[in-house]
Amino acid sequence: MARSRSSSSSSSSSSSSDDSDHGKQSWWKRTLQKKKKSKSNNDNNGSSSSQLSSAGRAARNALLLGAVQSILPVSNTPDHNTMPSTETSPLLNGNGAQGPSNEANAKKRGIVWGALTALFAGALILILGFPDTFANVFGPWLGLIPSDPALAALAILDRAPVIDGHIDLPILVRFEYRNNATAIDLGSRMPAHVDIPRLRKGKVGGFFWSVYVQCPDSKIADKDFLNPTWRVRDTLEQIDVSKLLIEKYPETFRLALSAADIDAAIATGKIASLIGVEGGHQLGNSLAVLRQYHALGVRYVTLTHTCHNAFADSCGFEPGIIPLHHGLSPLGVTLVEEMNRLGVLVDLSHTSDDTAKHAIKVSKAPVIWSHSSARAVHNVPRNVPDDVLALIGKGENQTDAVVMVNFAPFFVATPGNANVSAVADHVEHIANVAGKAYVGIGSDYDGIGEVPVGLEDVSKYPALIAELYSRGWTKYELGGLTGGNLLRVLRKAEAVAHELQGAGTLPKFDIYDKRTDL
Numbered sequence: 001m002a003r004s005r006s007s008s009s010s011s012s013s014s015s016s017s018d019d020s021d022h023g024k025q026s027w028w029k030r031t032l033q034k035k036k037k038s039k040s041n042n043d044n045n046g047s048s049s050s051q052l053s054s055a056g057r058a059a060r061n062a063l064l065l066g067a068v069q070s071i072l073p074v075s076n077t078p079d080h081n082t083m084p085s086t087e088t089s090p091l092l093n094g095n096g097a098q099g100p101s102n103e104a105n106a107k108k109r110g111i112v113w114g115a116l117t118a119l120f121a122g123a124l125i126l127i128l129g130f131p132d133t134f135a136n137v138f139g140p141w142l143g144l145i146p147s148d149p150a151l152a153a154l155a156i157l158d159r160a161p162v163i164d165g166h167i168d169l170p171i172l173v174r175f176e177y178r179n180n181a182t183a184i185d186l187g188s189r190m191p192a193h194v195d196i197p198r199l200r201k202g203k204v205g206g207f208f209w210s211v212y213v214q215c216p217d218s219k220i221a222d223k224d225f226l227n228p229t230w231r232v233r234d235t236l237e238q239i240d241v242s243k244l245l246i247e248k249y250p251e252t253f254r255l256a257l258s259a260a261d262i263d264a265a266i267a268t269g270k271i272a273s274l275i276g277v278e279g280g281h282q283l284g285n286s287l288a289v290l291r292q293y294h295a296l297g298v299r300y301v302t303l304t305h306t307c308h309n310a311f312a313d314s315c316g317f318e319p320g321i322i323p324l325h326h327g328l329s330p331l332g333v334t335l336v337e338e339m340n341r342l343g344v345l346v347d348l349s350h351t352s353d354d355t356a357k358h359a360i361k362v363s364k365a366p367v368i369w370s371h372s373s374a375r376a377v378h379n380v381p382r383n384v385p386d387d388v389l390a391l392i393g394k395g396e397n398q399t400d401a402v403v404m405v406n407f408a409p410f411f412v413a414t415p416g417n418a419n420v421s422a423v424a425d426h427v428e429h430i431a432n433v434a435g436k437a438y439v440g441i442g443s444d445y446d447g448i449g450e451v452p453v454g455l456e457d458v459s460k461y462p463a464l465i466a467e468l469y470s471r472g473w474t475k476y477e478l479g480g481l482t483g484g485n486l487l488r489v490l491r492k493a494e495a496v497a498h499e500l501q502g503a504g505t506l507p508k509f510d511i512y513d514k515r516t517d518l
């Protein structure tokens, strides 16, 4: 960094060592020596600014010393030699008269000690007599978690904000605003579940912006996925509008490409903004498209949406979809390998159970479910069955992963029964089968028409945390649920990519075998 230097101190030697520590030290030394010399000679022609700053320092010291003397028991015979005789301060008795000053100091000390004693006694009564009130009122100041679940949730989220695996704001923007980022005011109330005031109220520290576009229209779709669609164009448009909105609110959002970026965003009070592609049908059957999505910032790809694609089978939406590949296709295996090499998370929401099991076997990196709940709690194909949850964990033949629970009422409970407690049941079931370190939050806000009672929008995450806190989850376990578990998985996926690239693993150039143009 450039800094100014007085002309009298400039020399060829000082300018040549300007940026070294040695240069800085000698420059400061020379400046100090000059000041000392000027003071000792009482040189009236010396720098007026130097005199002013010396007088200012003395006055400041006098004020500080006076303030300290007024509240602390100090010697009654201050050494006036330490202060210049010309200095005066309303807080110091400069004429040496001791009587009134001593009396005043004694009075002040009495008041201070009295107040401290009263405070101590009050705190003791509060701690012993009303421990809950004490924890609720003073807990946050002392790093404790309040006992009241609602307050506890807020205290926990202050330290471990939500990182949601799946928010569909971009598709809302496409449908409602034709992707015109300038027409959107995220600072005001948005029509569905997400806007900045509610993100802040819900204590959100980050989320994946889903750049979803729907499966090809049934009139266009063919069994070999060869009919051209606009899905790659549409995905690029969704990436574009996501980035425009992230850039439009630099005080709120920060594009995040890594776990370190998420940490940095949260540390500066920003909402880490990651990008996820929701379906292999958005890849145009091409690994090159995957690489370019990664270059644009995409950090997960859901292997399927509700349709099968050239890479993998979907679970569909309603039960009964007929399998095509019975898991991953050969190109799907290569896709997972290339995702591992790049550091793009393999997302298994929407996939068939066979696809999930196959991908877990193939993937060298941990996998995620960006927005899926537990099938044993509510039996729909979109939820993760127990035999797949059993594959997650630390044991032999188990994989690290995070299942981020979806809030969509249709996936949570029978009609009319989706509420905070029902969503918490899904969290707890996944925790019981896989472990508390393997569950997260993937609300699907802005992508779902209805919402559970008590979890109406992004401002309501604290209600879920409060519910689980009241069920006995610790602050550490809840910190994992809100984002820590996802961060661990993302870091591991980054480490795998680093390792593969370090080992010289080459990009994959497999071509979809039904293509005839290449």
Ligand SMILES: [Zn+2]
Residues within 6 Å of the ligand: 278, 350, 371
């Ligand atoms: Zn979805």
